[in-house]
Amino acid sequence: MHATDLDVARIERATRLIAPVFLRSPQFFEEQLCSALGRRVLTKVETLNPLRSFKGRGVDLLAREFSPGTDLVCSSTGNFGQAMGYAATRHGMSAHVFVPTGTNPVKMRRMVAMGARVHEVEGDRFKQEARRFADQDPNRVFVEDGEHPRVAEGAGTIGVELLETEGIDTIVLPVGDGALITGVARWTKEHAPHIRVVGVCATGAASMVDSWKAGRAVSTEVADTFAEGIAINRPIAASVERMRVLVDDMVVVGDADMLDAMRLVLETVGVLPEPAGAAGIAALRVHDLPGATVATVITGANAPTALFPDVLTLGTSTSQSVS
Known part of the structure; x- marks a missing residue:
């Protein structure tokens, strides 16, 4: 029923292959956050690693398929590019x-600090x-985030780590190119098919939602959001095909919702996520999603410093909700 080109055996094997610095990230119930969101929320923090994002897992696994000396090439708005630079350097390649x-x-x-050669x-x-x-x-290999199955695996x-906590009803994840949600959903649907998997996109960049609904890749002219990670x-056709099989629902959140979620995470969890990294929390705040116990992931913490003043200007609704 949930068969795709993503393989659960390879996901399990990846738990032993990926660089340990990216694995076993903290996940816990933060009581003030749970109170603010009105339910039990298992929060996994994927920002406490050299990249400040989850991207290192998939790229480190992928890099093992290429020979030392290979030139890896990608397009990115930042976090995937960091992961490529880090993995290429670690495995004797260039990015x-x-x-x-x-x-x-x-x-x-x-x-640049991770060793990537950046072309604007x-x-x-x-x-x-x-x-x-x-x-x-011929020595160069183009890698697209969301397309190669190893990145998603x-x-x-x-997902392996999330399911170590029992009682989860719903998993809510930000959706960019779809590698995160399809990889997590593949493991989840194999081992706990009752758990609903919900994706979150930005209102101004809803092409993945439109594609999931249509069952095919649906492009838009522009993406109008400050959350560059999503x-x-x-959309990538292969990723949309996986999502149609594995994802139960898709919702959108506005930039203001993500900014409010960034404030809430900073106040409660104590880390400052980037906008896309807080999209799951934003969705739990503004949508009536099912589940008494839900899980979400703070996927990245590379927020532009220009946003800091807006985040630190706490809204009254946020302050009251966690007082």
């Missing part, structure tokens, strides 16, 4: 990351330019 001009400067600096491209042609660059040399190790306007 070229193509990004749109104006990419979050925090992520830009961190990609005007407009929205950065993915096409990455592919063109990869095609120029690496992310699926998060700012998708051209």
